[in-house]
Each structure stands twice: as C-alpha cells, then as structure tokens.
Amino acid sequence: MNEASELTREAVTGTDSMKALRFHAAKDLRVEDVAKPPAPGPGEVLMRNWYVGICGTDLHEYSYGPIFIPTEPHPFSGAHGTQILGHEFGGVVEAVGEGVTHVKPGDRVSVQPLIMPRKGDYYSDRGLFHLSGDLALAGLSWHSGGMAEWALLNDYNVEPIPAEMSDEEAALVEPAAVAVYACDRGEVTAGSSVLVTGAGPIGALTLLAAKAAGAVQLFVSDINDTRLGFMKEMLPEVVTINPSRDNVGDVVRAATEGGVGCDVAIECVGNEHALKACLDAVRKQGVVVQTGLHPHDNPLDWFAVTFKDVDIRGSWAYPTHYWPRVIRMIASGALPASRVITKRITLDTAVSEGFNALLDPAGTQLKILIDLTK
Structure with missing residues (x-):
C-alpha cells in the first residue's frame, strides 16, 4: 500500500477506539478499549458487528487456553497472543475496499470466519478451503473478531442476508453450517433415522438440520436432563x-425398523462414551459422524466397526460455499435456528452472564448471544 492510500485509510477512520472482549490467558478475558480497525483496503470489508454467539470453542479457550489461539505468529495471518474472540457473528457493512462488488455499505451480512490462502495451497486450489493447512479463523487467529464493535474482514468472509432473516439469525449461520455439514457427511436423507449424542447448541442444530434433510426418526442423548428438556421443547417428536x-x-x-439401530449417528460432544454409544446404536452399514473435538485419544471397539461394516467419518467445520445454502435454509424456516437461543446479553456482562453461565454444570443455558448494539 502506498503512502497516499495509508493516509486515506487513517483519514476515513481517525483514531477512534472500540470496545472488545479479548483473550489474555485462561480465565482471563477482558472488555477493553482497543483501536478501531482501519478503513478497508482492496478486497476488504469493514463491518459493524451486531450479534455474536458464544461457541464451545470460545469456552474451551476461556477454560484451558490458549488452544487454537496461536502463541507464535500464525503462518498465514500472523496473529498471536491477545485475541478478540468471537467467530459466530453478523452485522452491517460500513465500508468496502477496492474490488469488492458483492456487498455494499448498508448491507446486512453473516460472517463466514475461515481465512486461508486462496490459491497456491493444495486444498484451496481444489476449493476445499476449510482443509487448508494454513487455515486461520476470525475470532481466534486473526486481527478481528465478533466480540467487538467493529471487524475488518476479507470480502469472501461476508455474505449478504435477505430481508427474511433476522439480525440474530445472521450470527447463527456459522454453527448451523457445522450442523448441516455433519448431516451431509452422514448422508442424512428423506426417511433417515438419526441419533445425535450431545444436547448442546451444535447437537440441537444438528437435530434441526437432520429434520430439514428429511429425517423422520430423531434421537438425542445427554446426561443433562435440563438440556434434554430443551430438545423436547424444540422438537416434540x-x-x-x-x-x-x-x-x-x-x-x-x-x-427402529427391525430393531437394527439408526441409519446415522452423529457425535456432537467430543466424549469417548458418546462416540461408543454412536457405534453401538448405528445399524450395520450405517454411518457414524464425528463432529465434536476430542481432547485425547479415544479407544474404540474396532472389531465392532469391522463386524458392523460401518463408515466412520470426520466432519471438520464446513465448506465455505455453504453460506448461501444455510442462509436460505434459515430464512425460509426450514432450519429454525433461533430456537436454540436461550439468552441475550451485552458485551460488558459477557464473562459473568455468558461464559460462566454456559460453564455452569446445571446446563440451564443453550445458546447465548451477545448484543453489540447496546
């Protein structure tokens, strides 16, 4: 960038600060005043964040981190150390840089937070951007995140949403995409029977995604009766x-028909007992999908895997091109994602009313959104 362009960026944004929730260390999250992002350069978008969800990954960073937050400069983004959290978010475009044509100031958008080389990477060259070895993530390994008043992103990170979609729903596209991809990996289709282990936000959205795909028998397991009650309220069947x-x-x-078990079992916890339950419950030649992140090795009955002739498939994040599809599913009502919201809070109370509430073993909350407009 030449000197004139740099001066233009500074003139547009001035030296204003913004409020942001930043990770410093495990159990050390702080709401701080930090520099507002500069005006967007070529291929960049500056957005005003409206709503952001607290994800299980955010909770893990708060409890045990840094995990995904890099302690050394990220090989692609260069980010490391203190980080603005939040990768489930949406808002409104404030300004766009040169060459950005698919959104304009005033457009409401949902954020696809994966950031990676766009070419020259084996997987990116094949359109499998989510599998890039240099993958970064807004809110974990990027200079911007959703738990702040503003964010500066690449043009490919923002997708316009239709009038039929609410501002809150824009922040639910990311976790819903995880759920839709898990169902796709399991080949859930019309008439399928599906077990989901784990009644957290991803488990709940996976149930909704399975129903949207045509599943007619749905099962969910969890050791928390409160969360099981949430699932029953959300989907009485x-x-x-x-x-x-x-x-x-x-x-x-x-x-299930013939007493053989379900067609697809999707593990949404990252718990060895939940995965073993999936393998036990799925029928022969069924599919087990591993979505939850396991913190350590998990001994599985590989004799049963062979004897039952099952497929075990990983499900990592989502293909980035899912955003328009998932947006249509939510906006049409086919995937009523807002049913998972149990609480709305402000950024100032995010730690006490958000992170700590979600870590409460009683499990009285499911999905908490931070309202950044207040």
Whole structure:
C-alpha cells in the first residue's frame, strides 16, 4: 500500500477506539478499549458487528487456553497472543475496499470466519478451503473478531442476508453450517433415522438440520436432563435418552425398523462414551459422524466397526460455499435456528452472564448471544 492510500485509510477512520472482549490467558478475558480497525483496503470489508454467539470453542479457550489461539505468529495471518474472540457473528457493512462488488455499505451480512490462502495451497486450489493447512479463523487467529464493535474482514468472509432473516439469525449461520455439514457427511436423507449424542447448541442444530434433510426418526442423548428438556421443547417428536439411566443403543434399536439401530449417528460432544454409544446404536452399514473435538485419544471397539461394516467419518467445520445454502435454509424456516437461543446479553456482562453461565454444570443455558448494539 502506498503512502497516499495509508493516509486515506487513517483519514476515513481517525483514531477512534472500540470496545472488545479479548483473550489474555485462561480465565482471563477482558472488555477493553482497543483501536478501531482501519478503513478497508482492496478486497476488504469493514463491518459493524451486531450479534455474536458464544461457541464451545470460545469456552474451551476461556477454560484451558490458549488452544487454537496461536502463541507464535500464525503462518498465514500472523496473529498471536491477545485475541478478540468471537467467530459466530453478523452485522452491517460500513465500508468496502477496492474490488469488492458483492456487498455494499448498508448491507446486512453473516460472517463466514475461515481465512486461508486462496490459491497456491493444495486444498484451496481444489476449493476445499476449510482443509487448508494454513487455515486461520476470525475470532481466534486473526486481527478481528465478533466480540467487538467493529471487524475488518476479507470480502469472501461476508455474505449478504435477505430481508427474511433476522439480525440474530445472521450470527447463527456459522454453527448451523457445522450442523448441516455433519448431516451431509452422514448422508442424512428423506426417511433417515438419526441419533445425535450431545444436547448442546451444535447437537440441537444438528437435530434441526437432520429434520430439514428429511429425517423422520430423531434421537438425542445427554446426561443433562435440563438440556434434554430443551430438545423436547424444540422438537416434540425427538426421543430423548439419558445414558446415565438407559442404554442408548437399546433405546434406539427398540424404536427402529427391525430393531437394527439408526441409519446415522452423529457425535456432537467430543466424549469417548458418546462416540461408543454412536457405534453401538448405528445399524450395520450405517454411518457414524464425528463432529465434536476430542481432547485425547479415544479407544474404540474396532472389531465392532469391522463386524458392523460401518463408515466412520470426520466432519471438520464446513465448506465455505455453504453460506448461501444455510442462509436460505434459515430464512425460509426450514432450519429454525433461533430456537436454540436461550439468552441475550451485552458485551460488558459477557464473562459473568455468558461464559460462566454456559460453564455452569446445571446446563440451564443453550445458546447465548451477545448484543453489540447496546
């Protein structure tokens, strides 16, 4: 960038500050005044953030981090150390840089937060951007994140939303995309029977995505009865199972055709017992999808994998081209993502009323949104 361009960027934005929630260390999140992002350069978009969700990844960083937050400069983004959190967010475009044509100031947008080389990378060259070895993420390994008043992103990170979609729903596209991709990996289709282990936000959205894909039998397991109650309120037809009282596989087999088990089992916890329950409950030649992130090695009954002739598939994030599709699903009502919201808070209360509330073992909250307009 030449000197004139740099002066123009400074003139547009001045030296204003903004409020942001930043990660310093485990159990050390601070709401601070930081520099507002500069005016957008070529291929960049400056947006005013409106709503951001607190993700399980954010909770893990708060509890045990840094995990995904780099301690050394990221190989692509260069980000490291203190980080603005938040990768589930949406807002309104304030300014666009040269060459940006698909959005304009005033457009409401949802953020696709994956950031990576656009070419010259084996996977990116094949359109598999989410598998790039140099993958960065807004809100974890980028200079901007959703838990701030403003964000500066690449043009490919923002997708316009239609009038039919609410501002809150724009912040739910990212976790919904995780759920839709998990169902796609499991080949959920019309008439499928599906077990989801884990009644957290991703598990809840996966149930909704499975129903949108045509699944007609839905099961969910969790050791928290409060969260199972949320699932029943959200989808009255779902069969809820508490594995501390009942054997998941036995319940699923008893309810499925021929007593053989479900077609697809999707693990949304990152828990070894939940994955074993999936393998037990799925029918022969069924599919087990691993969506939750496991913190350590998980011993699995590989004899059962072979004997049952099942497929076990990972499901990492989502292809970046999913955004228009997931937006259509939510805006049309086919995937009523807003049903998972249980609380709305402000940035100033994000730690006490958000992070700590979600870590409460009682599990009285599901998805908490931070309202950045207040």
